[in-house]
Amino acid sequence: MPTEGDLADDGGGHAVKGKLLTGNAAAASAARLARVDYIPAYPITPQTEIIETIADWVREGTMDAKFVQLESEHSMMTAAGTASLAGARVFTATSSQGLLYAMEMLYNVSGWRAPMVLVNVSRALAAPIVLEPDHNDVLAARDSGFIQLHSETCQEVADMVLLAYRVAEDSRVMLPAIVNLDGFYLSFTRERVVLPDQKGVDSFLPPYQPPHPLRASQPVAKGTAVMEGFVYSYFKYNMHAAAVRAKKVFSEAARDYKELFGRDYGPVEGYRLDDAEYVIVMSNSFTTLGRQAVNRMRERGVPAGLLKLRMVRPFPTEEVVALLKGRKAAAVFDQNLSPGSGGILFPEVAASMYHVRDRPQTILPVVGGLGGKQLTSDEMTSIFEEMIAVNSGSKPLAPMFLMRSEEMAKVKRAVALAEGGS
Amino acid sequence: MSTATRFRTLKDMPKEDYLSAGNTMCAGCGGILAVRIFHKVLGPNVAWVNAAGCMTIAMSYPLSPLKSNWIYTAFASAPAGAQGVRDALDVLVAKGKLPVSEDMKVVVVTGDGAAYGIGFQSTAGAIDRHLDFYYLCYDNEAYGNTGFQMSSSTPYGSASKTTPPTAANPIGNTHKKMDLFEVWRAQGAPYVATLSNSHGVDFLKKVEKGGTVKGPKLYIDFAACPTGWGYDPKDSIELEKLAVQTGVWPLKEAVDGVVKHTLVPRSLLPVKEYLKRQERFSHLFEPAEMTDVIRTIQSSVNAYWAEAGAREGFSVKVPDSA
Ligand SMILES: Cc1ncc(C[n+]2csc(CCOP(=O)(O)OP(=O)(O)O)c2C)c(N)n1
Ligand code: SF4
Ligand SMILES: [Mg+2]
Numbered sequence: 192m193p194t195e196g197d198l199a200d201d202g203g204g205h206a207v208k209g210k211l212l213t214g215n216a217a218a219a220s221a222a223r224l225a226r227v228d229y230i231p232a233y234p235i236t237p238q239t240e241i242i243e244t245i246a247d248w249v250r251e252g253t254m255d256a257k258f259v260q261l262e263s264e265h266s267m268m269t270a271a272g273t274a275s276l277a278g279a280r281v282f283t284a285t286s287s288q289g290l291l292y293a294m295e296m297l298y299n300v301s302g303w304r305a306p307m308v309l310v311n312v313s314r315a316l317a318a319p320i321v322l323e324p325d326h327n328d329v330l331a332a333r334d335s336g337f338i339q340l341h342s343e344t345c346q347e348v349a350d351m352v353l354l355a356y357r358v359a360e361d362s363r364v365m366l367p368a369i370v371n372l373d374g375f376y377l378s379f380t381r382e383r384v385v386l387p388d389q390k391g392v393d394s395f396l397p398p399y400q401p402p403h404p405l406r407a408s409q410p411v412a413k414g415t416a417v418m419e420g421f422v423y424s425y426f427k428y429n430m431h432a433a434a435v436r437a438k439k440v441f442s443e444a445a446r447d448y449k450e451l452f453g454r455d456y457g458p459v460e461g462y463r464l465d466d467a468e469y470v471i472v473m474s475n476s477f478t479t480l481g482r483q484a485v486n487r488m489r490e491r492g493v494p495a496g497l498l499k500l501r502m503v504r505p506f507p508t509e510e511v512v513a514l515l516k517g518r519k520a521a522a523v524f525d526q527n528l529s530p531g532s533g534g535i536l537f538p539e540v541a542a543s544m545y546h547v548r549d550r551p552q553t554i555l556p557v558v559g560g561l562g563g564k565q566l567t568s569d570e571m572t573s574i575f576e577e578m579i580a581v582n583s584g585s586k587p588l589a590p591m592f593l594m595r596s597e598e599m600a601k602v603k604r605a606v607a608l609a610e611g612g613s
Numbered sequence: 614m615s616t617a618t619r620f621r622t623l624k625d626m627p628k629e630d631y632l633s634a635g636n637t638m639c640a641g642c643g644g645i646l647a648v649r650i651f652h653k654v655l656g657p658n659v660a661w662v663n664a665a666g667c668m669t670i671a672m673s674y675p676l677s678p679l680k681s682n683w684i685y686t687a688f689a690s691a692p693a694g695a696q697g698v699r700d701a702l703d704v705l706v707a708k709g710k711l712p713v714s715e716d717m718k719v720v721v722v723t724g725d726g727a728a729y730g731i732g733f734q735s736t737a738g739a740i741d742r743h744l745d746f747y748y749l750c751y752d753n754e755a756y757g758n759t760g761f762q763m764s765s766s767t768p769y770g771s772a773s774k775t776t777p778p779t780a781a782n783p784i785g786n787t788h789k790k791m792d793l794f795e796v797w798r799a800q801g802a803p804y805v806a807t808l809s810n811s812h813g814v815d816f817l818k819k820v821e822k823g824g825t826v827k828g829p830k831l832y833i834d835f836a837a838c839p840t841g842w843g844y845d846p847k848d849s850i851e852l853e854k855l856a857v858q859t860g861v862w863p864l865k866e867a868v869d870g871v872v873k874h875t876l877v878p879r880s881l882l883p884v885k886e887y888l889k890r891q892e893r894f895s896h897l898f899e900p901a902e903m904t905d906v907i908r909t910i911q912s913s914v915n916a917y918w919a920e921a922g923a924r925e926g927f928s929v930k931v932p933d934s935a
Contacts, residue, residue, distance in 0.1 A: 276697075296686075
């Protein structure tokens with residue numbers, strides 16, 4: 192079942208570095224490179240390949256770790272957290288319904304300050320049930336205290352898993368982390384991935400040294416009750432401060448990572464921003480579509496640009512401000528929906544800009560790609576056209592909900608059929 | 614499994630205490646007493662894994678009466694928490710990252726609400742994986758911590774906050790208590806036992822015996838609860854003793870599925886003697902005695918002992934239930 196394919200050349204006879212790996216294989220490979228001790232698991236599409244790959248490696252002896260399949264994601268997260276408290280480096284993965292099933296434990300694991308890493312393979316939430324991605328699953332964990340790093344490519348998946356361990360286990364942070372990748376678009380899509388070498392990873396990520404693990408010789412109590420709100424508040428503020436510090440720790444770790452492996456990662460990433468006046472803010476795999484839209488707009492002479500959110504928690508407020516201030520207009524593309532409010536990240540971006548004097552005059556909320564809905568390049572460029580129209584005053588500001596007319600026609604036919612019409 | 618024991622009389626109760634005096638449980642709480650005795654047999658190197666319930670509040674920041682490790686998980690998943698601790702200790706020792714001297718016994722401690730109900734999925738998984746752990750259920754036969762609502766362990770005829778006796782429903786709880794002992798046994802757990810704090814030697818021996826078995830071990834402790842059951846806290850041990858003497862709480866164990874009663878009363882006291890001492894059963898006696906309900910309870914106890922006696926070859930003289 193190995194999903195790897197060697198890239199000997201680029202088809203033109205030039206040697207190419209790396210392997211063809213799916214996002215899932217990249218996640219599993221990074222977990223092995225991180226020398227994790229323990230993987231409690233539970234299957235769900237589209238995450239399964241991650242845990243199957245790891246189960247294979249552990250059973251064939253090419254990964255020195257213990258793999259256990261639990262009976263639910265709630266139990267899986269519980270075991271992940273308690274194993275981390277006992278001092279193991281822990282990896283696990285889930286998706287969608289599984290993440291929500293485990294939700295109670297996410298808050299416990301972060302409250303325990305157990306720095307395990309969870310890969311979430313995004314998939315939209317039931318009902319109706321669907322397999323393709325949007326980000327309501329991972330954003331449901333937004334307030335749980337997990338660090339969140341979102342990936343655009345399979346390469347980023349591998350790199351984010353390694354960076355996540357460095358940040359999570361740092362004594363200034365001590366919080367668990369989620370690395371997100373989109374189901375199907377990344378999970379089952381092979382891309383060229385250059386995996387770091389083991390020696391490099393070992394120097395980047397030394398063995399986990401838990402500060403206060405469960406020990407026979409030095410007993411500890413974890414997750415104890417607190418009887419008063421002010422004590423609870425103290426611990427929650429502490430967690431917030433640690434999460435805020437995680438941004439700086441990430442940047443430090445990213446510097447080391449670049450030195451060792453050559454790839455450069457910030458909490459956010461800009462694309463063609465230098466002179467950009469119209470900027471789309473995005474995250475995850477559809478960012479690639481955003482880049483194409485920027486190129487098309489540039490061909491038409493529009494100074495378009497893109498801001499990618501790689502880090503979602505802590506929210507990179509300063510970076511967002513630095514890259515959006517002085518622009519004419521911005522649009523926040525949310526691949527998620529909070530019914531009755533709109534996109535989830537839009538208010539975060541808008542709030543970041545509120546006190547900035549030269550903020551964009553227009554910040555356009557856009558919702559699209561729900562349940563993995565495909566987006567044509569016209570749909571993507573329409574976001575820029577809307578930004579320009581609203582900003583010039585020729586159209587009032589109203590949230591966009593992307594849907595093509597031919598898709599609407601198809602839905603109408605399906606609805607008629609479901610209602611027993613013809 | 615070893616049969617030799619270091620516990621012959623109550624004088625053999627280990628002197629060491631791993632639970633310091635003074636905690637937040639009610640006076641007379643059978644649950645915390647069970648933890649205290651259990652710990653004496655296990656010795657110092659223990660990791661307790663707890664689910665939501667009264668015991669959770671005993672470890673309140675910044676104080677813990679325990680001299681061993683403790684994790685509060687959630688209501689539903691303490692056995693999975695034990696899985697994580699056990700696996701982590703095993704893998705760290707195997708990789709040479711942890712000296713064997715740091716190894717610990719992993720013990721789940723929960724109430725009946727978790728053990729019989731919300732935590733059962735997690736429990737079933739742990740038994741299925743043959744996890745090497747102890748499960749101590751202090752069974753106060755209801756959700757104590759939230760104010761005494763019914764659980765799957767609440768006995769027939771008991772009042773609870775969610776099964777209050779009314780004119781239309783005078784009996785209180787109409788479900789039979791679920792048989793957790795048999796559920797574990799049927800699933801292949803190598804050691805399953807009931808305990809009563811009133812029968813200390815039996816208690817000590819069973820914890821000792823289970824310790825020689827690798828795999829999932831269940832202990833259901835009959836945990837008198839003055840607050841929920843409604844009686845004077847000083848009578849907890851007496852009440853537990855009455856439950857044993859009336860045959861309401863059989864003391865038994867199952868080793869590799871073979872059941873043996875560890876105490877066979879020659880004759881049982883009438884269940885009435887036990888029921889009438891508690892507020893939760895008071896509606897069976899006031900304003901008028903509900904003789905049919907009491908008879909139903911008595912005949913189910915009688916039937917239990919007749920069946921157990923037939924299986925194990927003993928006979929118990931039972932009170933009249935006609
Ligand atoms: C998921 C969830 N649902 C409900 C609760 C509320 N709750 C806390 S303790 C408890 C009852 C526990 O009963 P039991 O296991 O018998 O322990 P006891 O309180 O009797 O010690 C309940 C319902 C909770 N903490 N978590
Ligand atoms: S309510 Fe009952 S079980 Fe809970 S602490 Fe009080 S006596 Fe113990
Ligand atoms: Mg209870």
